[in-house]
Amino acid sequence: MSSPAPNVDPAPYDALLLVSFGGPEGPDDVVPFLENVTRGRGIPRERLEQVGEHYYLFGGKSPINDQNRAFLKELRADLAEAGVDLPVYWGNRNWDPYLTETLAQMAADGVRRAACFMTSAYSSWSSCRQYRENLFAAVEGLPEGATAPKLDKLRHYFNHPGFVEPVVDATLAALADLPDDVRDGAHLVFVTHSIPTQMNDLSGPPDQGGGAYVRQHLDVAEVIADRVRTETERAHPHELVYCSRSGAPHVPWLEPDVNDHLAALKEQGVPAVVMVPVGFVSDHMEVIYDLDTEAMATAEELGLPARRAATAGTDPRFVRAVRDLLLERAAVERGEEVARAAVGSIGPMWDRCPVGCCANPRGAVPTLTGEREPIDQ
Numbered sequence: 001m002s003s004p005a006p007n008v009d010p011a012p013y014d015a016l017l018l019v020s021f022g023g024p025e026g027p028d029d030v031v032p033f034l035e036n037v038t039r040g041r042g043i044p045r046e047r048l049e050q051v052g053e054h055y056y057l058f059g060g061k062s063p064i065n066d067q068n069r070a071f072l073k074e075l076r077a078d079l080a081e082a083g084v085d086l087p088v089y090w091g092n093r094n095w096d097p098y099l100t101e102t103l104a105q106m107a108a109d110g111v112r113r114a115a116c117f118m119t120s121a122y123s124s125w126s127s128c129r130q131y132r133e134n135l136f137a138a139v140e141g142l143p144e145g146a147t148a149p150k151l152d153k154l155r156h157y158f159n160h161p162g163f164v165e166p167v168v169d170a171t172l173a174a175l176a177d178l179p180d181d182v183r184d185g186a187h188l189v190f191v192t193h194s195i196p197t198q199m200n201d202l203s204g205p206p207d208q209g210g211g212a213y214v215r216q217h218l219d220v221a222e223v224i225a226d227r228v229r230t231e232t233e234r235a236h237p238h239e240l241v242y243c244s245r246s247g248a249p250h251v252p253w254l255e256p257d258v259n260d261h262l263a264a265l266k267e268q269g270v271p272a273v274v275m276v277p278v279g280f281v282s283d284h285m286e287v288i289y290d291l292d293t294e295a296m297a298t299a300e301e302l303g304l305p306a307r308r309a310a311t312a313g314t315d316p317r318f319v320r321a322v323r324d325l326l327l328e329r330a331a332v333e334r335g336e337e338v339a340r341a342a343v344g345s346i347g348p349m350w351d352r353c354p355v356g357c358c359a360n361p362r363g364a365v366p367t368l369t370g371e372r373e374p375i376d377q
């Protein structure tokens with residue numbers, strides 16, 4: 001008796017599009033990149049100069065593009081090995097290769113319908129809807145006569161086992177790397193990008209009361225802390241804290257800041273910490289500057305032993321999650337029943353963002369890939 005053939009049919013998709021943030025590749029790129037990111041955002045000049053310095057400290061080069069190149073390579077190899085025959089494209093919101101250029105290429109190649117995988121895992125305007133607004137703008141910007149492929153965003157994966165399992169292992173590895181005499185009392189400090197509290201209040205579908213961004217992170221942190229407890233047979237207390245606060249000082253953002261939190265833990269007599277950057281999918285600038293450079297210096301000054309857990313990056317389980325999400329959605333679009341993997345208490349996320357989900361605090365802007373296109377708020 002033969003078992004049923006595994007589903008490797010990507011139809012109705014004829015391409016996969018990796019959608020990312022983009023980052024500068026050298027010193028001359030830094031200012032134009034920051035201008036791209038912050039156009040119309042009211043970020044104080046002082047903050048921009050500071051962030052510029054973070055990039056210059058690393059030769060003006062963000063690691064994010066190379067990380068996406070490495071991810072693409074693994075993703076193509078994974079798809080090929082699994083027998084999924086599908087070209088993979090890559091486009092960024094804020095730097096070369098820009099989404100518009102990539103979509104123009106896809107149109108020229110005759111791509112009619114593409115699934116989009118975003119390098120951003122959670123709900124909020126910054127981490128989801130802004131990507132969808134940028135997809136709309138990129139399609140609008142296509143040259144005359146080019147027919148854009150229809151785009152679908154693959155569902156949120158913050159609670160997909162392929163994203164969470166590598167972070168569990170990374171947390172265990174970071175704990176194991178702490179000195180023996182402080183390990184047992186170590187706290188797990190889950191870290192994500194701060195956003196304005198209003199943006200968190202608006203995150204998720206309007207009928208779910210907002211706050212999805214924080215709720216999703218808390219749920220994943222709970223799952224990881226639980227798994228770590230099972231593996232180590234020890235309950236490491238955990239907290240969710242924030243990094244990379246921006247904006248004007250009088251505008252409230254999510255707190256506490258990771259640096260303040262480390263000081264508070266030291267004050268309480270906590271012997272060590274593992275920082276788990278659960279809000280990020282690779283070791284880009286927020287991780288290598290805000291955590292590895294700044295927060296590590298804070299820990300050092302405090303005399304608080306600290307380790308930073310790796311991000312999912314190119315872990316084969318995370319790469320495979322993209323394939324699983326793609327084939328799952330393809331089956332859904334063909335009208336088939338699917339199993340949807342998810343860990344934690346929230347459950348698998350929707351395929352199309354509901355109307356008004358993660359509203360733009362500055363007002364309605366057209367988006368793609370939602371329940372209703374192009375304007376849904």
Ligand SMILES: CC1=C(CCC(=O)O)c2cc3nc(cc4[nH]c(cc5[nH]c(cc1n2)c(C)c5CCC(=O)O)c(CCC(=O)O)c4C)C(CCC(=O)O)=C3C
Nearest residue numbers: 021023037041043051062064120126127193195246284285
């Ligand atoms: C939630 C979130 C994520 C995680 C989800 C995701 O990954 O999308 C994220 C990722 C990233 N953010 C990045 C870079 C920047 N973000 C900025 C500004 C801002 N980020 C915000 C939020 C987020 N950002 C917000 C609310 C602002 C304020 C301005 C605004 O309201 O839009 C600024 C301007 C300077 C400053 O204000 O700090 C820069 C340079 C890079 C590239 C890193 C690299 O180059 O390696 C990545 C991956």
Ligand SMILES: [Fe+2]
Nearest residue numbers: 126193244286
């Ligand atoms: Fe950001």
